[in-house]
Amino acid sequence: MSSTLRQLTPVAAFFLLVLATPFLLRHDYYYLSILTMAGIFAIIVLGLNLLLGFAGQISLGHGALFGIAAYTTAVLTGTYGLPLAVGAVSGVGLTALVAMLIGMPVLKLKGYYLAMATLGFGLIVYIFFNEAIGLTGGPSGFVGIPVLEVFGFVFDSDLSYFYLVWSMVAVALLTSLNLIHSKYGRALMALHISETAAQSMGINIARHKLFVFVLSSVYAGIAGVLYAHYLNFVAPSSFGFHFSVQLITMVVLGGMASLWGGIAGAVFLTVMPEFLRFYENLEVIIYGLILILCMMFLPKGLAGGVCKLLSNVRRRFGREP
Amino acid sequence: MITRILFFALAVMVFISAPAAKAAEPIKVGAVLSVSGPASFLGEPERNTLLLLQDKINAQGGILGRPLEMIIYDDETEVNKAVLAADRLLKRDRVVAAIGGTTSGNTLAIMPKFASARIPLVSCAAAEKIVKPVNPWVFKTPQSDRHAVIKILEHAKSQGYKNIAIITVSDGFGQAGREVLMELIPAHGMNVAADEIYGPKDTDMTPQLTKIRGLNPDAIVCWGTNPGPAVIARNRVQLAMDTPLYMSHGVASKRFIELAGDAAEGLILPAGRLAVADQLSEDHPQKAVLQAYIQEYEARFNTEVSTFGGYAYDALTLIVEAVRRAGEATPQAIRDHLEEIHGFVATGGIFELSAEDHNGLDERAFVIVRIAGGDWELVSD
Amino acid sequence: MDLASLLQFLASGLTVGSTYGLAALGFTIIFNTTGIINFAQGEFVMLGGILAVVFMHWLDPGLPAAILLAVVATTLVGLLMERLTIRPVRNASAINLIIVTIGVSITIRGLVMLFWGKDTYVLPAFSGMAPIHLLGATIIPQSLWILGIAVVVLALLKGFFSRTIFGRAMLACSFEPRAARLVGISVERMVMASFMLSAFVGAVGGVILTPLTMTSYDVGVLLGMKGFAACILGGLGNPFGAAAGGLILGILEAFGAGLVSSAYKDAIAFVVILGILLWKPSGLFGVPDTERV
Known part of the structure; x- marks a missing residue:
């Protein structure tokens, strides 16, 4: 009972923080829209963390999976005027289907070879977005994606979209927490440490890997749908190799195998550039240096850094707070 | 008394400056x-x-x-x-x-x-x-790109060109140019002899130009922004092609001439009057x-x-x-x-x-x- | 399609492929001593080209001297990178080190942008631009320079790794760092040497490329990605495989653009790479079971 409580306390705190954020920011809609973007990325990163942090499988194709969902709902609702629900469900569904078809052959590869194969997949999808002009609008982008509407409620304000995105982050977080504390989660971690040992314990490696890969693609798909209907515009450049690398950076910087870390990584890397704008020409350099220093001095990421800080504080005060 | 005058003066100043502010x-x-x-x-x-x-x-x-x-x-x-x-x-x-x-x-x-x-x-x-x-x-x-294309095609027509090959970059600029070219070349009574694409970061376009050379068009139109068109100009010289090459207004900067070097000689493009301001007649508005x-x-x-x-x-x-x-x-x-x-x-x-x-x-x-x-x-x- | 055109595609593929191959060689050298992929490899190539341009304009020492200075300076950047960002955290996990190299690549790009802007630059060709005619195809002398230097670099590296004590010590680190240490090899020195060597190879690639393809602060991103693809295609850790992978990738792109569709040429190349990886999960010339991540 107490262990459940200990798990639930941070989740509840997280909910309160999300609820309070717009008031803390005094309804500064600009920061709210950046945090909305960060929340969308956090959803992908939560899924990617299950794959990379827990199951130990890298993917440089999640930017493309994110894009498939965004373009699917864009085309279905924008070009064909289908209902939003159809767009959203098909967007997520198609992403999962593509992930399954790609995952089955590709997940046999290991390490850098897997990275290359997923990168190649991402690149092919990216080229398709650029060249299938009749369908996607080509390099200059797809205009005219309708505003999200659920049961008659129109999400056209930054505040409502902020709450929508962050409640999806909460759902994704709870789902992931449940998963990693289940038998399945332990099997994944075993797989990360040693595939051979996991196999000898009777874990079906191929199926487990594929499951996590598809699950993480569902996260990316949900994020893609939210993204398309938030910006009401998509262009291929948002879904390229660069973005996939940035997603991996968010996972690692936040803290591998720490779900909270993943959210922190996504928020940190999305919000930081806004504060660096002040430095103009030095912005890129400072961004790079912060990345280097974080990785050098916080080997377990932001989450690891915070944990260490907390335990230091506890030791100093000599008791559990 | 003096304080009162000063106070009054101050009040007047505030009064005057308020609407000004x-x-x-x-x-x-x-x-x-x-x-x-x-x-x-x-x-x-x-x-x-x-x-x-x-x-x-x-x-x-x-x-x-x-x-x-x-x-x-x-x-x-x-x-x-x-x-x-x-x-x-x-x-x-x-x-x-x-x-x-x-x-x-x-x-x-x-x-x-x-x-x-x-x-x-x-x-x-x-x-x-x-x-x-x-x-x-x-x-x-x-x-608009349309106006640049019209200028190019009018010039091409005056030279008697019939078959036009196009090579465009796969970004927003190239895409927009390509769409207009595909529409206006037939509308001007000419044919699109070849329709080639290159990536914005590509460094060698000889395969595309080789293909175009095989089709033997009267002229080539390239639609892109630096550095791609400079590479294409150089590749054209490398392949010893003498097919006339038109560029878009996207390269109407001195930088392009520097990058393409000798390969830029003789290329024709539409440009705003800024590039040739000193060559305009004195009475041009x-x-x-x-x-x-x-x-x-x-x-x-x-x-x-x-x-x-x-x-x-x-x-x-x-x-x-x-x-x-x-x-x-x-x-x-x-x-x-x-x-x-x-x-x-x-x-x-x-x-x-x-x-x-x-x-x-x-x-x-x-x-x-x-x-x-x-x-x-x-x-x- | 006539023979001349096919030859032209081949010439294009070999030239572009050599540049991918040189980038791939750089990846291989660092991978062999550290087990990590250095995302700043493309930036070494970029630095070679940009610095050569900078030295040409700034000191005006003539092309050969500018090239020499650029290569030396980039090698020093490799040294600094290892000393400042890799050695202090050498026991960190591979993925952390990789993110560090991403940070380094961003920082280098930022610095170049700060000092020399975002313009594209070009170097004069080593021996003119007059094309050489060969069976109906034409090649400019710079392409021959690129091919020739790539072959020389590959041969020198092969000799270095198999003939010299230093090179063999570097290889030993890749197979079993602890055993290497036991036999008295300083793994730190080898890692440092590998960063310098890989920056050197990258810079050589950069300076021979620039007269043909031009350069700007952001060319490293694409070259890095293609180089990575090339060394995976050839099999990680094998210098010969890396070079071969680069050539294959270049040729695939050239023939893809010439014979199939120039819009989808990169997609064609990557579909083939995916196919090869599924057929040979450790690349064409790789040794199976190189599980490192």
Whole structure:
């Protein structure tokens, strides 16, 4: 009972923080829209963390999976005027289907070879977005994606979209927490440490890997749908190799195998550039240096850094707070 | 007694200066430009130009007695950041009008935000989609690709060319050019002999040119921005091809001639008059505007002016003109008066705006130039 | 399609492929001593080209001297990178080190942008631009320079790794760092040497490329990605495989663009790479079971 409580306390705190954020920011809609973007990325990163942090499988194709969902709902609702629900469900569904078809052959590869194969997949999808002009609008982008509407409620304000995105982050977080504390989660971690040992314990490696890969693609798909209907515009450049690398950076910087870390990584890397704008020409350099220093001095990421800080504080005060 | 006089004097001063302080509240104009990232060759001169104009206007007493305050954001050529920057201009800075984006993609992405906020936006991007169909709140200053293509095809026709090969870059600029070329080449009674694509970062286009050479067209039209077209010009020389090569106005900068070197000799392209300002006849209405802009820009930034900075020059001077005509700086008044600007001489051409035409330029805004001796040579005006 | 055109595609593929191959060689050298992929490899190539341009304009010492200076300076950047960002955290996990190299690549790009802007630059060709005609195809002398130097670099590296004590010690680190240490090899020194060597190879690639393809602060991103693809295709850790992978990738792109579709040429190349990886999960010339991540 107490262990459940200990798990639930941070989740509840997280909910309160999300609820309070717009008031803390005094309804500064600009920061709210950046945090909305960060929340969308956090959803992908939560899924990617299950794959990379827990199951130990890298993917440089999640930017493309994110894009498939965004373009699917864009085309279905924008070009064909289908209902939003159809767009959203098909967007997520198609992403999962593509992930399954790609995952089955590709997940046999290991390490850098897997990275290359997923990168190649991402690149092919990216080229398709650029060249299938009749369908996607080509390099200059797809205009005219309708505003999200659920049961008659129109999400056209930054505040409502902020709450929508962050409640999806909460759902994704709870789902992931449940998963990693289940038998399945332990099997994944075993797989990360040693595939051979996991196999000898009777874990079906191929199926487990594929499951996590598809699950993480569902996260990316949900994020893609939210993204398309938030910006009401998509262009291929948002879904390229660069973005996939940035997603991996968010996972690692936040803290591998720490779900909270993943959210922190996504928020940190999305919000930081806004504060660096002040430095103009030095912005890129400072961004790079912060990345280097974080990785050098916080080997377990932001989450690891915070944990260490907390335990230091506890030791100093000599008791559990 | 003296204190009372002083107090009275002070009170009078406060009384007098209060309305003056209110009148001197700045007019805020925003801009979302791609100052860094792949389109920085466009966005950087645009930003510089806006800073130059801001200082010049304020030194001359501002607009309607109020100073002009430019708020410029860099979107790093990323569409997400463009949308966020547009949000910031609209929701936090509360600008009365805005300039940008630099690229067609970014403009198309931010347009709906400005339209629903009812703030006029003057884009520095060329795509026709921006002003066709007309969005009441959106204008653009660069000449349309259509006009550049018409200029090229008129020249090609005068040379008797029939079969035209095209090679375009796979980004927004190339895509827009390709669409217009595919439409207008047949409309001018010519054939599209080949339709090749190259990537914005590609470094060798000999395979595409080899393929084109095999089809033996009368001329080639290349649509892209640096450095791709310079590579194509060099590859053409490497392959010892003598098929005439037309470039787009996207390379109408001295940088292109430097990059392509000897391979640039003899290439023909449509360009705004900025490139050939000193070759214009003395009585050309644009000559004075262009020469002043060139001189001021080069004096301040110590670098060569480019036509792209001119897009921002025209955008801001049009907005300022609209404010002056309206006598007030409200978004609605600026929008309404932008549509009424006629015969306005600027760097890109002579603007004839109306409710139906939010660009206000046609193919007369371009001249055909040939590259000769490492410089532009005016072929036809 | 006539023979001349096919030859032209081949010439294009070999030239472009050599540049991918040189980038791939750099990846291989660092991978062999550290087990990580250095995302700043493309930036070494970029630095070679940009610095050569900078030295040409700044000191005007003539092309050969400018090239030499650029290569030396980039090698020093490799040294600095190892000393400042890799050695202090050498026991960190591979993925952390990789993110560090991403940070380094961003910082290098930022610095170049700060000092020399975002313009594209070009170097004069080593021996003119007059094309050489060969069976109906034409090649410019710079392509021959690129091919020739790539072959020389590959041969020298092969000799270095198999003939010299130093090179063999570096290889030993890759197989079993602890055993290497036991036999008295300083793994730190080897890692440092590998960063310098890989920066050197990258810079050589950069300076021979620039007269043909031009350069700007951001060319490293694409070259890095293609180089990575090339060394995975050839099999990680094998210098010969890396070079071969680069050539294959270049040729695939050239023939894809010439014979199938120039819009989809990169997609064609990557579909083939995916196919090869599924057929041979450790690349064409790789040793199976190189599980490192």
